[in-house]
Amino acid sequence: MSGLRENGLRENGLWKRELRESSHEGAPAIEVRDCSFTYTGSSEPVLTHADWSVPEGAFALLVGATGSGKSTLLSLLKPEISPAGACSGELCVLGEDPRALSVGESARRVGYVFQSPDNQIVCETVWHEMAFGLENLGTSQGEMRRLVAETCYFFGMEDWLHASCDELSGGRKQLLALAATLVMKPRVLLLDEPTAQLDPIAEKNFLHALFRVNRELGCTVVVATHAPRPMLDYATCAYRMEGGRVEELACLDELSERRQLLVPGGAPDEGCAYGERPGEGAGAGEEVALRESSASCEGVRGITRPAAAVRLERAWFRYDRAGSWVLRGMDFTVRGGSIHALVGGNGCGKSTLLGIMAGTLKLQRGTCRIERAAKALLPQDPRALFVAETVLDELMEWSRAAGYEGADALAMLERLGLAGLERRHPYDLSGGQQQLLALGKLLLVKPELLLLDEPTKGLDMEARRSLASALIELRGRGVAVVMATHDLDFVEQVADTVSMLFDGEIACTEPSGEFFEGNVYYRP
Structure with missing residues (x-):
């Protein structure tokens, strides 16, 4: 094992040097110019002439309301998971249009970690999950073992390398999703609500690992989140999405706001x-x-x-x-x-x-x-409840059995802030909007x-x-x-x-x- 450790540490140093040598003074890792995007079947754009620039080596936060377009913007930078729709404008990752990259070039340039690790993990054991992406890239066996060893040492995963993925805790699954992405050595890492399903202690451990990826490996990190406060100690910059556009926040303290009340009786902006x-x-x-x-x-x-x-x-x-x-x-x-x-x-x-x-x-x-x-159950992945082609049809699926009408479904959309999305495919909604849609579907059956x-x-x-x-x-x-x-x-x-x-x-x-x-x- 000592030989593997030596090789892993040597490769770790090579990766860091490659990242530093490839960076250009002042060149952004991500640059979006005049970008607009409209989902198929929708008349309202999610992005409208958006401009966005993230410096190389940054630990950037991307915040905004549910459905503001955070996930859409990040997924456009990773063509393999980009949504269907009309896109215009320029997209650049490290000086290249991601849409023009081969699968191998995309994997080594941009890594993506999903909100739910269960949507990303495809293999039965940790070892096979770590090797899966490398196998698809045609990596040799010797190189593959070295890269897996390096990454496992970096994250302290040696003790559970041969464990079944199904038996892992949520925190370890999320760490595995991160490690299995980083084993392919991407220079830019995009994460969509990566701590949303972690307990407070697992969240701290995950964020510390992410901090090390950014500082020690020089990887540019961008996190889309509704909970920026735990990440403020690590972040170097932050951006807000609103009205289809992106604006940089002048001060990270803007995200360290006072607690807001969720129940009636208190002033929302004055919470405790x-x-x-x-x-x-x-x-x-x-x-x-x-x-x-x-x-x-x-x-x-x-x-x-x-x-x-x-x-x-x-x-x-x-x-x-x-x-x-x-x-x-x-x-x-x-x-x-x-x-x-x-x-x-x-x-x-x-x-x-x-x-x-x-x-x-x-x-x-x-x-x-x-x-x-x-009784009704909202699962961790709301998409487990989706069977229809449109949001409205989804809400109407149980209408005959439960005895409600189209007007009730439309009222539910209005109540949950989903009005105007009736014709959108449920899978084209943001993660938060999918959560609300699934909840609305359950509430209609009383x-x-x-x-x-x-x-x-x-x-x-x-x-x-x-x-x-x-x-x-x-x-x-x-x-x-x-x-x-x-x-x-x-x-x-x-x-x-x-x-x-x-x-x-x-x-x-x-x-x-x-x-x-x-x-x-x-x-x-």
Whole structure:
């Protein structure tokens, strides 16, 4: 292994020198001039005469509202994943039009990491995933082994090189997606919401790895994100997309804004400072008080808690007989008319628990009692719900069975900020818009038990407010809402009750305020 390590470190040095020697003083890594883009079937352009320039070696952030065109702009720089539509203007990556590059040239010039690693990982084991891109480029076996060794040493992946990809935690999957892209030595790295599904600790580890890629390897990094705050210590510049155009932010401090309230009762632009609980600042609102009161009423004389909507008793589950138990004798209860959040590290079993409540997974031991007839699950990848060719047809798929009409679907689009996108193909929407579309499709069937897996993924502040409002309304109608999420700010402001999963069990279940008050690491 020492020989592999020596070769890896030597190659690492060669890569860094190549990057430095190939850079030209003042030459941008990315340059977009007068670029316009309109999706096929749409009359409204997403990009309108946009200009954008990113210096070589930068760690750049790209922010903007849900549907503003961030993902579209990045994907146009990687022709293999570019959307269908009419594009005009000039695109340059390191002085070349990416549309004129061969597949091999594109792989070594531009790397792309998707929001969900499951959409990127195609092989069964980590080793094969690392080698997959190199094999497609015709890399020799000796060169391939050296490059994989170098990259694994850089990211500390030696211990799980031969692990099954399906068994990796979310954090390791995201790191694998990054490593499998970087093993082909791209000089520009584009990432679309790469930390949206990571727990707070995994997010810090991933961002540190990304920082090393930028500083030690000299790779230009561009991250499209709705959550720029954790990245500000690493960023060298930032840009905002609005109205189909890109503008550079004069100061990164513009992204370090005060916390904004998601629930009614507070001034949106005046929220409380980060780290301050809603309800401690001025005018946190009646909704917060009602939520805390409802969640804390157990054991108080004269107050009757809502009946259980879901009850798991001594629940055991694993995916195969040879595998480890994901749930081990778990007891878990969800009340009607409540918003119950599941938190914990990647791979702790949150999605598994949702699948059991949804009926898509079956326990090996124990019982799961569902007291609500109508239930609906929003999966981590909303595209799993899409079957139609247009947004409107997607919303109308279940109209006959659920008894709603076209006017209801159009009203839902208006409510979720998707009006005007009726004829767009669902796959041509941004990640956040796909999330909202899938949620709207579920809300139209009026579920009594709503299960949500990472519901705020890819959503900007206004979309998160709309989601918070919808969930609060459902709670008022007696619906039981269970959401698995890493968005602790959303949990603190919206959830009644929080359960932390650890080692296959429920480590604790507490009212939201009590959970965050005493927590050291899991804080917004």
